[in-house]
Amino acid sequence: MRRSWVVIPLLLFLGLTALFLKTLSDKKTQQDLAVDPSALPSALIGKPVPFFELPSLDDPEQLISPDDLKGEVALINVWATWCPTCRAEHAYFNKLVERGVTIYGVNYKDESEAARRWLAELGNPYRLNIEDPQGSLGINLGVYGAPETFLIDAEGVIHYKYIGAVDDRVWNNELGPRYQALIDQEAQ
Structure with a gap:
């Protein structure tokens, strides 16, 4: 026993x-x-940008909605002045805009005046900049925190979500090829 x-x-x-x-x-x-932790899945892939009506950071009297984001393939970048990683990627977004990439900004849980100073100092790569002081749009997009970048088609449908700073490596390996594929698809 x-x-x-x-x-x-x-x-x-x-x-x-x-x-x-x-x-x-x-x-x-x-x-x-070996899965890339910055490429977290999103329940919104294949779905339109959720409905919102929020003021423009540039002109608080102007309300922006998902209809304003339609018309061409674009990136939506969630950013804030309190986010050091956002500062790191900001210069790269200025370069992308010079190459013809359309980027919309979502200023996430930030102070308007600080955000406007930031853009005046560092340049404004955003075609439109949505002010999201309470984070309601961020919540509807499933944002974990800034920075996050979404790729949308000309109809405003989300095709990809990237969490973290966008730089040469991310653009060349993740976002750029997908962006170009959508542009090619739209041209057909």
């Missing part, structure tokens, strides 16, 4: 160890571990 108390835990330990080692060597598991 005493030996079974020793053998049973040993067998359980060996079984769990074998299962653990098999899981580590499983290629699917290794691929799952």
Whole structure:
């Protein structure tokens, strides 16, 4: 009887160890571990930008809605002055605009005056800039925090969501090819 108390835990330990080692060597598991955490899925992929009516940061008397974002393939960038990563990517957005990329901004949970100073100092890459002081649009977009960038088609349908700073690597590997594919698709 005493030996079974020793053998049973040993067998359980060996079984769990074998299962653990098999899981580590499983290629699917290794691929799952290599998933890019900045490319979190969004329930809005394939759906239009959610309805909103929010003021323009540039002209608070002007209300902006999803209809104002239609007409061409574009990026929607969620940004804020309190976000250091947003500052890091801002110069890159200025370069993208010079190359003809359309970008709409969502100034997320920020102070209007600070945001206007930021744009005056660093340049304004945004065709339109939506003021979202309470974060209501951000919530409807499923924003985790700034910066986040969405790719939309000319009808305002969301095709991709990227979390984090956009730079050369992200543009060349993630956003740029998708942006160009949508432009090519629209041209057909």
